[in-house]
Amino acid sequence: MTETITRLGVVIFPGFALLDVAGPLQFFNQLSVIEPFKLSIIARTMDSVSTVPPKHTMPESKFCRIGETWLPTHTFNNAPELDILLVPGGLGTRDEIIFNEVTSFTKKRYPTLKYLLSVCTGSLMVAAAGILNGRKATSNKYAWSLATNNKDVDWVPKARWVVDGNIWSSSGVAAGMDMTYAFIATVFSSDIAKQLANMMEYEPHTNPEWDPFFEIWNPSSK
């Protein structure tokens, strides 16, 4: 992938988890100085998209959740061909329309991707697309029961991230950064990954089995 432009697509939707997207993209933003990249931020329409979840997807709170607003570059209908697709999670995935649209886009695009990456509950939509059937994957540990509702996938409970073929899935939110570090080390070079992490002053967890959060959130499943 070093001599051609890598076409990276990232799906966003109302209520995406900011760090699910921004953690991996900080790596790719920096990588794009060394390797040629084209980035598409893909949403339902070209309207701006907020990380504030749709009201009905939020756990009860008397306060208004704050959030940030991003602009997409493409829609599900006009996104260009992609080499890598990143599917984030977040409370927005609990909206049925959002869930189904992202699932449908992921299913349609998977056959022409080189790599599919998911962070957090993004893997629920990858699973719903049927492309994880009989394969290993992981997901957010705080919301682990949402993953195991899908019995077609071999869910790995204690994992920072999981690779099965060309599908990479990480655990919740911050785990996306460690998955991205490992992805860049594998697909580009370990020296480049190390250099990017040092520039970010980020110390990655490099063991995919490192995962204190499964015990923290699922003591009954031990």
Next chain:
Amino acid sequence: MTETITRLGVVIFPGFALLDVAGPLQFFNQLSVIEPFKLSIIARTMDSVSTVPPKHTMPESKFCRIGETWLPTHTFNNAPELDILLVPGGLGTRDEIIFNEVTSFTKKRYPTLKYLLSVCTGSLMVAAAGILNGRKATSNKYAWSLATNNKDVDWVPKARWVVDGNIWSSSGVAAGMDMTYAFIATVFSSDIAKQLANMMEYEPHTNPEWDPFFEIWNPSSK
């Protein structure tokens, strides 16, 4: 701060480092379910703002750097009163106009803030505002010489973050997450900070003196 709304402002500008802003905001987004917050994203104008740095601020590269586009909610002129102001860094700080505008806004607002937070090279602008004179602070280690150009500040070279009075400054990019964890633990509660980090599946560095990156980037200064 638990009974009133905390008014949080975050400055953005062309070429802000995505994770400088998104790391701390992932914490504050989640905190806003537990404590009432109001967020202002503040820029020069209401136009969208990209993380792609202005061309002349970028180290030479034959490739086009990719980036993401955010929408501000306020301008430097109409931003509301704030309790907390977060000033990020990034290559955009190397543009003189951007640098001076953020410095000027920070200087104007500091007297009415409860807390001022900077991430990465954001501290260069806080320093230029004169409010770090004779005080301790830290900054990005990859670009450490930019900080030490300002002789009025007691720069701390080996620090993940530094607190002096009501001014918190972190080292580069990812260090902003650890500073934010410590800030929330101090100003709100350590239990809440721990809960947010567990939900983010983030293991914070809780020792402000933990800093392998100073040695990595400044071997001659050891």
